[in-house]
Amino acid sequence: MSNKKDEIVVGLDLGTTKVCTVVAEHTASGELCILGVGSAACSGVKQGMVVSIEETVAAITKAVEEAEGMSGVDIHSVVVGISGSHLRGLNNQNTIGVKGATVTEDDIANVLDAARAVDLSRDEEIVHVAAQRYVLDQQETIASPVGMAGDRLSVDAHVIVGAGTALQNLLRCIDGAGLSLDAIIPQPLASAHAVLSQEELELGVALVDIGGGTTDLAIYAGGSVCHTWVLPLGGTHVTRDISYGLSTPMKDAERIKIQHGSALVNQVDADAMIEVPSVGGRPPRDVPRLLLAEITEARMEEILDLVGQEIQRTGLRRHIGSGVVITGGGSLPPGTVELANLATGLIARRGVPVGLTGLTDLAATAQNATAVGLARMALTEVARAGAGQAGPKGLARLTSWVKEFF
Ligand SMILES: Nc1ncnc2c1ncn2[C@@H]1O[C@H](COP(=O)(O)OP(=O)(O)OP(=O)(O)O)[C@@H](O)[C@H]1O
Numbered sequence: 307m308s309n310k311k312d313e314i315v316v317g318l319d320l321g322t323t324k325v326c327t328v329v330a331e332h333t334a335s336g337e338l339c340i341l342g343v344g345s346a347a348c349s350g351v352k353q354g355m356v357v358s359i360e361e362t363v364a365a366i367t368k369a370v371e372e373a374e375g376m377s378g379v380d381i382h383s384v385v386v387g388i389s390g391s392h393l394r395g396l397n398n399q400n401t402i403g404v405k406g407a408t409v410t411e412d413d414i415a416n417v418l419d420a421a422r423a424v425d426l427s428r429d430e431e432i433v434h435v436a437a438q439r440y441v442l443d444q445q446e447t448i449a450s451p452v453g454m455a456g457d458r459l460s461v462d463a464h465v466i467v468g469a470g471t472a473l474q475n476l477l478r479c480i481d482g483a484g485l486s487l488d489a490i491i492p493q494p495l496a497s498a499h500a501v502l503s504q505e506e507l508e509l510g511v512a513l514v515d516i517g518g519g520t521t522d523l524a525i526y527a528g529g530s531v532c533h534t535w536v537l538p539l540g541g542t543h544v545t546r547d548i549s550y551g552l553s554t555p556m557k558d559a560e561r562i563k564i565q566h567g568s569a570l571v572n573q574v575d576a577d578a579m580i581e582v583p584s585v586g587g588r589p590p591r592d593v594p595r596l597l598l599a600e601i602t603e604a605r606m607e608e609i610l611d612l613v614g615q616e617i618q619r620t621g622l623r624r625h626i627g628s629g630v631v632i633t634g635g636g637s638l639p640p641g642t643v644e645l646a647n648l649a650t651g652l653i654a655r656r657g658v659p660v661g662l663t664g665l666t667d668l669a670a671t672a673q674n675a676t677a678v679g680l681a682r683m684a685l686t687e688v689a690r691a692g693a694g695q696a697g698p699k700g701l702a703r704l705t706s707w708v709k710e711f712f
């Protein structure tokens with residue numbers, strides 16, 4: 307069953323550090339109106355993949371209840387994000403003959419179906435098909451060719467595939483929380499749809515969502531996605547390094563990172579000291595803040611260097627006209643923008659969700675980019691499918707694999 311009011315969607319982000327729920331609807335002017343936000347710490351997900359169904363279900367239940375209380379909406383179904391380094395993006399082109407003389411929605415569905423014919427290895431499933439561009443009788447069409455006359459319809463598509471077991475476990479969590487699934491969307495795409503401007507999408511941009519356990523990359527050029535990639539490293543690795551490096555418990559390392567961390571050593575006062583709790587009953591010590599910055603910088607540099615290498619490897623760098631946008635909680639240490647600049651050679655900025663009304667303050671944070679983006683992508687698809695089409699019917703194009711999967 308879908309949510310009470312058909313134009314309302316719920317984005318559910320199962321992150322490595324927290325579950326975040328965003329309840330939203332479209333305003334008349336096309337903005338995203340945030341009706342409720344819920345968040346709950348979660349240790350049931352590691353590197354973007356579910357490792358404990360029980361813990362994840364408990365966190366989903368908590369985050370959903372909080373969002374229900376805030377929005378007054380009874381939540382029955384959700385649009386959920388998927389991440390993990392098992393995700394793999396590839397591009398292909400497919401052509402079909404148009405059935406009648408005019409392109410219909412059915413022809414679009416057929417050509418997108420044809421795009422699903424990719425080589426899958428054992429246990430892989432298609433997670434998402436994003437149309438990049440349609441070509442009708444050798445003539446490129448800008449948006450949708452529906453209603454145009456033509457014989458042969460081609461689509462360039464970005465197809466994202468992932469491990470079937472990871473999808474199964476995700477679905478078990480949704481089911482375990484008593485919810486039904488409207489759609490599954492890869493997290494890198496969701497974050498991109500929350501924080502990027504239309505100009506950036508057109509000019510070409512690399513979106514980097516540094517989370518707790520993963521760093522998601524999505525490269526857009528000419529308005530559509532052409533590369534996705536997930537690196538199993540994030541802010542939790544920074545915290546772990548600090549915990550080891552400063553011999554302090556993880557929870558203290560996390561607090562110290564947030565209070566005093568910096569991703570650039572040269573931005574830190576050379577004389578500053580911080581008090582660091584010890585382990586095993588040893589007394590706390592005063593440690594140079596510079597040491598903390600060295601540890602943070604080393605890991606952040608590794609992450610961003612790997613992102614830079616991946617951008618280089620794709621050969622898409624020259625198509626990235628507007629630069630890099632970093633988001634996610636892991637992007638928050640001061641100096642990360644400068645480091646991203648250095649590591650990728652592209653102009654970087656930090657991004658938070660934009661184009662929001664309603665409970666903006668709660669939703670417009672780097673940590674909530676994925677959940678907001680999930681809601682936005684679903685509402686955009688609902689608007690395309692026609693009024694009152696929230697739920698699996700209106701989102702059929704986003705979720706067609708679910709049918710096949712079972
Ligand atoms: N102010 C801050 N300064 C530095 N790091 C921060 C700050 N706030 C949050 N973080 C870090 O952000 C990370 C969590 O980010 P986020 O909430 O985006 O991850 P997630 O969505 O749970 O994980 P993932 O996307 O990897 O599945 C943690 O490692 C946390 O330490």
Ligand SMILES: [Mg+2]
Binds near residue numbers: 518
């Ligand atoms: Mg995340």
